[in-house]
Amino acid sequence: MANLASLLRLSGNFKDTQWQILAGPILILIILSMMVLPLPAFILDLLFTFNIALSIMVLLVAMFTQRTLEFAAFPTILLFSTLLRLSLNVASTRIILMEGHTGSAAAGRVVEAFGHFLVGGNFAISIVVFIILVLINFIVITKGAGRIAEVGARFVLDSMPGKQMAIDADLNAGLIGEDEAKNRRAEVTQEADFYGSMDSASKFVRGDAVTSLIIMVLNVEGELLVGVIQHGMAMGTAAESYILLTIGDGLVAQIPALVISTAAGVIVTRVATDQDMGEQMVGQLFNNPRVMLLSAGVLGLLGLVSGMPKLVFLLFTAALLGLAWWLCGREQQAPRMVETPVAQENSQASEASWSD
Numbered sequence: 001m002a003n004l005a006s007l008l009r010l011s012g013n014f015k016d017t018q019w020q021i022l023a024g025p026i027l028i029l030i031i032l033s034m035m036v037l038p039l040p041a042f043i044l045d046l047l048f049t050f051n052i053a054l055s056i057m058v059l060l061v062a063m064f065t066q067r068t069l070e071f072a073a074f075p076t077i078l079l080f081s082t083l084l085r086l087s088l089n090v091a092s093t094r095i096i097l098m099e100g101h102t103g104s105a106a107a108g109r110v111v112e113a114f115g116h117f118l119v120g121g122n123f124a125i126s127i128v129v130f131i132i133l134v135l136i137n138f139i140v141i142t143k144g145a146g147r148i149a150e151v152g153a154r155f156v157l158d159s160m161p162g163k164q165m166a167i168d169a170d171l172n173a174g175l176i177g178e179d180e181a182k183n184r185r186a187e188v189t190q191e192a193d194f195y196g197s198m199d200s201a202s203k204f205v206r207g208d209a210v211t212s213l214i215i216m217v218l219n220v221e222g223e224l225l226v227g228v229i230q231h232g233m234a235m236g237t238a239a240e241s242y243i244l245l246t247i248g249d250g251l252v253a254q255i256p257a258l259v260i261s262t263a264a265g266v267i268v269t270r271v272a273t274d275q276d277m278g279e280q281m282v283g284q285l286f287n288n289p290r291v292m293l294l295s296a297g298v299l300g301l302l303g304l305v306s307g308m309p310k311l312v313f314l315l316f317t318a319a320l321l322g323l324a325w326w327l328c329g330r331e332q333q334a335p336r337m338v339e340t341p342v343a344q345e346n347s348q349a350s351e352a353s354w355s356d
Contacts, residue, residue, distance in 0.1 A: 027080060034087040038094055041108040047091075048110040048252050051084055055256035055263075062263040065270075069190055074267055075197035081260050082204045085253045086211065092249045093219055096242065097226055107245055114255075115248025126247035130216065130254065137258045138209035145265040146202030152268060153195035163188045198268055205261050212254055219246045289331070292324035 034047070058077060065071045092107050099107075115126060164185065171181040220243055227238030270280075286292070296317045303313025 031083050031087045034091045039091045044092055045108040045110045047088055051088060051256050054081060055259035059259050059263040062266045068194055068267055071267060072190060072194055075201040078201045079204055082208045085257055089215055089253055096245045097223060107249060110252055111245060111248040114251040115244040130247050130250045133254050133258060134209050134212055137261050138206060141261040141265055142202060142205045142209060145268050148268045149195055149198035149202055153199045156192045156195050160188055160192060208257060212250060216246060216250050289324040289327035292320045296320035
């Protein structure tokens with residue numbers, strides 16, 4: 001009976017982890033099939049929505065982690081998300097070239113929404129917005145995150161011998177056990193591997209941004225040729241129809257790319273503490289009442305200048321003054337709560353020293 005119970009327990013654990021083991025290969029097969037097989041518009045809507053949801057989840061996980069190693073799978077997720085976006089671009093380009101002359105919903109409702117409602121249906125505005133997003137992703141976020149990951153990898157590799165010697169010294173002094181020493185050595189190695197992987201994975205994101213621009217140019221040229229030559233459309237009509245579809249496709253892929261790049265920047269720029277990113281920012285940025293008072297004074301002076309929107313500036317001035325007043329009250333109450341225990345501890349310490 002004991003053997004049967006152990007077998008049932010092992011089979012249950014295998015069933016629980018089987019889908020996790022198969023998740024990676026199944027995702028790779030889906031991505032490869034998307035690059036080869038034509039997909040209907042409804043399936044593209046599902047995949048584009050999944051891509052947006054995945055990017056939001058990755059960003060939130062990056063914000064809530066307290067240490068970088070808690071999200072050690074991020075470089076691999078970065079690679080998979082980049083491949084997913086590129087395969088979606090290939091699949092949507094195919095359906096736009098084949099069915100773009102039929103209407104704005106040829107590539108699905110998601111692409112239509114991003115091409116029409118987000119930029120007002122103006123293909124000139126959509127081109128400018130798309131190029132700005134790509135430049136922000138490529139020049140600002142991705143380049144900065146890649147540089148930070150590169151420097152972090154160098155510092156981690158340089159500090160590895162010192163950390164190993166410190167672990168050996170604690171082990172020889174009896175401060176930690178053999179198991180704790182093994183865990184700390186593994187953590188040091190994982191940290192070096194993580195920053196090295198992040199340095200390499202950032203190249204995927206930069207390549208994705210460059211590829212998005214090239215794909216957009218090729219799509220516009222190819223779609224205009226298809227619309228004018230094969231379907232006999234006028235140049236203006238073909239440009240308005242195909243360019244909106246192309247920019248909608250680019251936006252629906254580039255916005256998740258921007259979110260993923262932001263998550264990469266959050267991961268590599270954070271400092272390991274017992275707080276997540278939100279607690280660090282709020283606790284350190286809004287913790288000094290003098291900063292709030294000076295900021296309120298500057299905003300109040302700007303609000304008094306003629307031509308400035310006084311309502312907005314004075315509203316933020318009042319909010320900062322209220323926050324400064326609340327912080328001052330909290331600082332005045334904190335010493336009163338601490339004075340009595342500290343005094344008792346000092347008296348006890350002095351009595352102990354006299355008896356000794």
